Amino acid sequence: MPNMIVCVKQIADPEAPPGSFKVDEAAKQVLPAAGVSQVVSPFDEQAVEAALRIKDAQGGKITVLSLGKNFVMDVIKKPLSMGADEMILLQDPAFEGSDSHTTAYALAMAIKKVGEYDLIFCGRQAADWDAGQVGSGIAEILGIPAITPAKNVELVNGNVKVERVVTDGYEVIEASTPLLIMVSNELGEPRYPKLKGIMAAAKKEVPTWNAQDIGADAAKLGAGGARAKVHKLFIPVKEGKCEIIEGENPEDAAVNLALKLRER
């Protein structure tokens, strides 16, 4: 039965109204917006779903890893309530100021500590910085192949069959384990947690590991180990001058719109 690991990130709800979004340009940081809740990054929920479908089909164990801070336990435990078996949180001031490299390094070190794995699942990109790299990075560090973005994953006689989304369709790719897969929304909706799952998850102990626990080299962590640097962060200005075409009724407005467009 496969041992599976899923990496999930806690982020601010990416579907919050764009108007609520603010940045501190000088500090090059995103400001927390009032009333915007924390969620598991959506593609990561799909990554959990991909692992659960394999578990449904042939059993196995799913361990979830998340690196971050200010974890909201009800939020970050969602993969457990969906049906994952274990969860480990990675939290340490040493991780702060991470880029894709240092995040991938820390996660890879934690995966090595977890030990056995056949399949590792990530999201295609975290819906905050939309970097789309950490999965490839973990795979490179662990020396295993990776496939992105995936819309279907099956385990057939110990071999993995992955449908990879390409511009106008998909490729069917075969690989052996261990393999890392970055999951995309085409996989389909993640399942809703059931009440029983939520209650079990609430009771579940979730250990936290720090940099030392995972045996990480401090020089490769956080801001010090980062290779990419944010030089500037800003909200693009919008012209925002929409002309609302009026009319006696919707049909009439539609006709006026057609006339207006013809003028141009």
Place this chain on the structure above:
Amino acid sequence: MTLELLGGGRKLADKLGEELSVVLMGVSLGDLGKEAIAFGADKAYIVDDALLKDYQTDAYVAVMEKVVKQVSPSILLFGTTSMGRDLAPRLAFRLDTAVSMDCVELDIDPDSKLLLQTRPVYGGNARAVYICENTRPQMAAVRAKALDPLERDDARKGEVTSIEAGLDPSIIRTKVVDTVKEEVTGIKLEDADIIVTGGRGIGGAEGFQELEPLAKALGAAIGATRPPCDNGWVPASLQVGLTGKIVSPTLYIAVALSGSSQHIAGCSGSKNIVAINKDPEANIFKEARFGVVGDYKKVLPAFTEKVKELLG
């Protein structure tokens, strides 16, 4: 995409006073090296090998690692294509350097001479300019249509060099066993000058059929936001947005979609956005040039009739 990278790369190379090289990988590449030179390259490196027929991560990363060691570029550019999305991050980790994916703008900082890599973040709500100070090459994957190709100039001189792939087939750990095309009839989204896009408010597959007459009359392609794709009302390949197609038509007619940042990230390059939405507060009216507030079921047929009349 390669032509766009050559055009954009040429500008950067000129600003730095450096050479622009292109790496072409595949099988039976023929005269592509000369082509690349006509479109702006100083040097073309050709890696022609049967093992490079399909894109496979392990093979392409290994070849690029070899080429980078040989050529030592200060900057390495990719397209954010199906291939680039997979190849660029993996190669960056192998070379122990950083890459910025999905860049919309590239420039050279006049003081530091570093590559300024501008990309949308937070679903398009913000833009970040990244730099890579200490490791080389500086890598960026660029979104389609962000860079302009140059005019072809067959008089341009350059040097074409072959590089042996030298691949050991056993390093390739994945195998493409099938490629499934999800053909879309009619005009392709990426090429369309006019696009009619439906959102969740369309309500179903039948609703999308109501967009057809308008699209037909205008010679437009049909697009969709993510929910209609996820719900199976339309094929996934019609998705426009951050994680779908990036389009920049002259006219973009947005019907019954709210204008989420992730959707706008894919169509903000449109010259004119027209919105039809029943909610006057919908964010799409902040993006649009013209808008009609109303139920699309009422607005669309009348609009379509008038358009036909005006064009007919």
